Amino acid sequence: MIKRISLNFRIWRQESQSSEGKFVEYSLKDISTNLSLLEALDNLNEQLIFNGNRPINFDHDCREGICGSCGFLVNGQPHGPKDATTICQLYLRHFRDQATLILEPWKANSFPIIQDLVVDRSSLDRLIMSGGFCSVDTGEAPDANFFKVSQNDAYSSFETATCIGCGACIASCRNASASLFVAAKLAHLGQLPQGQFLRSERASKMKQQMISERFGSCSNNLDCEAVCPKEISANWISWMNREDDQKYLGI
Amino acid sequence: MSSFLDPCLPLGKLDGAWGRIQKDYPSIPLEKRNELKIVVVGGGLSGSSVAATLAEQGFQVKLITYHDSPRRSHSVAAQGGINAAQGIRKDDFDGVNELFVDTLRGGDFRAREACCRRLAEISSSIIDQCVAQGVPFARDYDGLLSTRRFGGALVSRTFYARGQTGQQLLYGAYQSLMRQVENKRVELLPRRDVLEFIKFNGVIRGVISRNLLNGKLEVCKAHAVILATGGYSNVYFLSTNSIKSNASAIWRAHKQGAFFANPSFAQIHPTCIPAGGEYQSKLTLMSESLRNDGRIWVPKNHSEKRDPSDISESDRDYFLERLYPSYGNMVPRDVASRRAKELCDAGFGVGDDGRSVYLDLRDAILKKGIQEIKSKYGNLLEMYERIVGEDPLSMPMRIYPAPHYTMGGLWVDYNLMSTLPGLFVLGEANCSVHGANRLGANALLQCLADGYFIAPLTINSWLASQIFSIPSQEIDNACKDAVANAEKRIDDLINVKGQIPVDIFHRKLGEIMINRCGIIRNKSSLLTGLEEVEKIKQKFHNEVRIPAKINCPNPELEKALRVSDFLELSKLMLSDALSREESCGAHFREEYQTTEGEAMRDDENYSHIAAWEYVAGSDSIKHLEDLSFSLLKPIKRSYK
Numbered sequence: 102m103i104k105r106i107s108l109n110f111r112i113w114r115q116e117s118q119s120s121e122g123k124f125v126e127y128s129l130k131d132i133s134t135n136l137s138l139l140e141a142l143d144n145l146n147e148q149l150i151f152n153g154n155r156p157i158n159f160d161h162d163c164r165e166g167i168c169g170s171c172g173f174l175v176n177g178q179p180h181g182p183k184d185a186t187t188i189c190q191l192y193l194r195h196f197r198d199q200a201t202l203i204l205e206p207w208k209a210n211s212f213p214i215i216q217d218l219v220v221d222r223s224s225l226d227r228l229i230m231s232g233g234f235c236s237v238d239t240g241e242a243p244d245a246n247f248f249k250v251s252q253n254d255a256y257s258s259f260e261t262a263t264c265i266g267c268g269a270c271i272a273s274c275r276n277a278s279a280s281l282f283v284a285a286k287l288a289h290l291g292q293l294p295q296g297q298f299l300r301s302e303r304a305s306k307m308k309q310q311m312i313s314e315r316f317g318s319c320s321n322n323l324d325c326e327a328v329c330p331k332e333i334s335a336n337w338i339s340w341m342n343r344e345d346d347q348k349y350l351g352i
Numbered sequence: 353m354s355s356f357l358d359p360c361l362p363l364g365k366l367d368g369a370w371g372r373i374q375k376d377y378p379s380i381p382l383e384k385r386n387e388l389k390i391v392v393v394g395g396g397l398s399g400s401s402v403a404a405t406l407a408e409q410g411f412q413v414k415l416i417t418y419h420d421s422p423r424r425s426h427s428v429a430a431q432g433g434i435n436a437a438q439g440i441r442k443d444d445f446d447g448v449n450e451l452f453v454d455t456l457r458g459g460d461f462r463a464r465e466a467c468c469r470r471l472a473e474i475s476s477s478i479i480d481q482c483v484a485q486g487v488p489f490a491r492d493y494d495g496l497l498s499t500r501r502f503g504g505a506l507v508s509r510t511f512y513a514r515g516q517t518g519q520q521l522l523y524g525a526y527q528s529l530m531r532q533v534e535n536k537r538v539e540l541l542p543r544r545d546v547l548e549f550i551k552f553n554g555v556i557r558g559v560i561s562r563n564l565l566n567g568k569l570e571v572c573k574a575h576a577v578i579l580a581t582g583g584y585s586n587v588y589f590l591s592t593n594s595i596k597s598n599a600s601a602i603w604r605a606h607k608q609g610a611f612f613a614n615p616s617f618a619q620i621h622p623t624c625i626p627a628g629g630e631y632q633s634k635l636t637l638m639s640e641s642l643r644n645d646g647r648i649w650v651p652k653n654h655s656e657k658r659d660p661s662d663i664s665e666s667d668r669d670y671f672l673e674r675l676y677p678s679y680g681n682m683v684p685r686d687v688a689s690r691r692a693k694e695l696c697d698a699g700f701g702v703g704d705d706g707r708s709v710y711l712d713l714r715d716a717i718l719k720k721g722i723q724e725i726k727s728k729y730g731n732l733l734e735m736y737e738r739i740v741g742e743d744p745l746s747m748p749m750r751i752y753p754a755p756h757y758t759m760g761g762l763w764v765d766y767n768l769m770s771t772l773p774g775l776f777v778l779g780e781a782n783c784s785v786h787g788a789n790r791l792g793a794n795a796l797l798q799c800l801a802d803g804y805f806i807a808p809l810t811i812n813s814w815l816a817s818q819i820f821s822i823p824s825q826e827i828d829n830a831c832k833d834a835v836a837n838a839e840k841r842i843d844d845l846i847n848v849k850g851q852i853p854v855d856i857f858h859r860k861l862g863e864i865m866i867n868r869c870g871i872i873r874n875k876s877s878l879l880t881g882l883e884e885v886e887k888i889k890q891k892f893h894n895e896v897r898i899p900a901k902i903n904c905p906n907p908e909l910e911k912a913l914r915v916s917d918f919l920e921l922s923k924l925m926l927s928d929a930l931s932r933e934e935s936c937g938a939h940f941r942e943e944y945q946t947t948e949g950e951a952m953r954d955d956e957n958y959s960h961i962a963a964w965e966y967v968a969g970s971d972s973i974k975h976l977e978d979l980s981f982s983l984l985k986p987i988k989r990s991y992k
């Protein structure tokens with residue numbers, strides 16, 4: 102019953118940020134198509150260790166598409182060929198027998214490489230730090246039903262709040278722009294009554310931080326929307342650009 | 353061999369006790385707080401929430417996580433929801449008592465009553481807090497918060513954000529945390545594993561962590577340490593936990609003197625996608641809400657090979673409906689898991705290896721229409737199809753139980769402090785409210801109760817009672833010892849220079865543990881398990897191979913350190929399961945069941961929390977915390 106295929110890999114290997122990287126070729130024979138791509142890499146790593154070589158380093162954790170840890174390019178596409186899917190949920194049944202998969206890390210100035218397929222995405226944390234929150238201390242919250250939120254607003258806010266911070270939008274953009282990531286956070290909070298306080302200040306600060314982190318401007322190519330595993334719409338970037346942050350900048 | 357433990361319970365009546373005693377807790381003057389350093393280990397729901405709250409109060413906080421960002425923590429994967437006794441509308445009754453009763457009864461009367469009561473009393477303020485942070489909970493038509501009903505509950509009280517409640521709550525806590533990082537009140541130390549504790553005069557005064565990027569061992573001194581490191585279901589290798597979830601910090605603390613409570617209490621969730629092949633790395637949970645519309649069945653014929661659509665109604669055994677006519681497919685998690693396993697063991701399972709049962713939406717689709725089922729479970733059905741490659745709308749899903757949550761953890765008193773002074777333990781890492789079985793949607797609740805409300809108060813009060821004037825030289829010596837211990841552990845593992853990768857040992861350990869200490873346990877099997885684990889442990893320390901370079905990223909070394917701790921913890925789990933000669937909640941001992949195959953609890957002899965003390969080179973010592981119940985008397989669980 103189990104279908105098996107053989108795959109060829111060209112994988113980016115780089116010891117550290119300061120060292121030179123290169124593609125190295127590997128192959129796996131007769132592996133079950135019920136495995137995920139990351140499980141195939143586990144399998145490959147086991148062979149590398151048996152042979153006394155350094156295993157391939159890649160970020161991963163929950164393996165159910167929600168933690169946002171995993172992510173690299175498969176044949177040039179962030180998270181691979183399947184829509185609305187993180188790399189950990191990409192199964193081998195989507196590949197042909199004898200296919201060659203080229204695996205590369207996210208490429209962006211703001212994501213320095215750490216090793217092999219692992220990059221440093223702390224710039225995303227710093228974007229949130231710069232203003233991606235509601236300013237409320239523990240114990241000072243009003244009654245939960247003090248704010249009424251319509252079903253539509255709640256759902257629309259939720260949709261933008263599902264961003265998992267994987268960085269695929271940035272990796273897909275030819276300007277390496279973080280517009281979709283920032284727009285999603287601004288829209289998540291900006292659509293709720295709780296997020297109205299300091300709303301324009303939040304927008305200004307996060308936009309400013311994007312520039313300091315050397316993310317580029319929006320390329321208007323909508324690649325970000327196409328690769329987003331949570332299918333967050335690029336319309337939110339337009340929404341973000343309508344946010345009135347001039348008031349804050351003017352002060 | 354055993355002595356009794358004092359949980360420091362509040363005096364007087366239990367209901368309202370937490371609110372009553374809060375004002376008597378001593379507190380540190382504001383201006384002194386910024387001289388006190390607190391280290392939080394773990395950036396999930398309880399870790400992020402406690403770090404943010406302590407920073408708001410003025411303490412100097414450091415947060416250590418092995419992730420690149422706290423937002424990756426495993427809390428993010430919780431699907432269902434969070435319970436709260438929040439009255440939404442004017443005609444709602446006060447739900448505190450109901451939540452308390454369900455929590456205690458769900459835990460099969462093996463949890464501390466005072467802690468369950470407090471959990472229910474705090475629950476409402478947690479929802480207030482999360483809403484104010486911008487958590488986009490589901491709403492009703494009138495704009496008020498919406499709730500849904502969960503398994504094991506009498507009323508609808510679970511707040512949710514689609515199937516991603518854990519993600520949304522975590523982001524709320526994470527954003528509050530990042531606000532404090534921006535304010536320079538929290539220092540974030542990502543990509544670090546805690547390997548040892550700094551102990552001085554019996555008090556925990558900091559941690560040693562390994563920087564996962566450059567391998568350096570870093571000393572982090574503190575006036576108090578908080579562990580919020582989650583559960584240890586990964587002892588079973590295949591579980592619903594994230595791959596890196598581990599027991600190392602709590603196990604290291606245990607070896608320093610923190611008692612480990614009820615280690616064998618592990619919840620095996622009935623509705624997970626079954627194992628698919630030899631390199632499978634984890635099991636994925638399918639929310640138990642599916643049991644509302646899915647009927648669970650196996651073929652009546654032994655070793656049935658026909659396609660499910662060819663099996664006629666009369667050849668299907670809807671076993672939960674047959675055995676439990678009133679609860680049917682909605683029986684609690686432990687019961688559903690046990691029955692599925694029994695039938696698979698007896699040869700009635702389905703799938704290539706006969707290790708799964710059907711969860712069939714056919715009748716619900718016929719009755720309610722495909723659109724309604726799609727809108728209710730759309731995300732879940734897509735996830736199933738993505739992983740298994742079969743369409744659950746045209747073919748029954750295959751499911752099998754998988755380890756999901758550990759109720760056991762480090763023993764803590766009412767103030768969430770372990771038996772090591774200065775070491776507090778929060779969330780799944782502790783053992784306080786879930787007893788022998790956790791109620792659905794109570795995990796998120798406990799994390800935030802501990803993190804936002806309980807620990808900030810009790811830690812403040814403990815610090816207020818301490819005098820910190822220790823010669824720095826002596827503390828430095830304690831740090832040196834701890835660093836030397838961590839170095840030695842790493843060297844020992846690297847120097848094995850064997851042939852076999854870490855994962856092979858971990859997978860083997862997982863097989864032993866699920867067979868010997870899983871859904872069903874018995875004496876001889878547990879004893880065999882102890883021998884098997886000892887063998888694999890010896891083999892691990894003689895034959896493991898880890899790439900030798902340690903001053904750079906080395907994920908194999910990280911795994912090896914975790915697995916070496918899992919190997920030791922496994923033996924304690926087996927011993928604990930062996931010494932609890934009763935069946936309760938998720939702990940089902942075959943020897944202790946009724947003629948109908950239901951769990952037989954023994955309140956006379958086992959109404960206690962078993963807290964184990966580590967003794968180097970000898971058997972662990974069991975201490976008992978006797979449980980007494982004043983608000984709700986123990987009754988038998990029955991779902992017939």
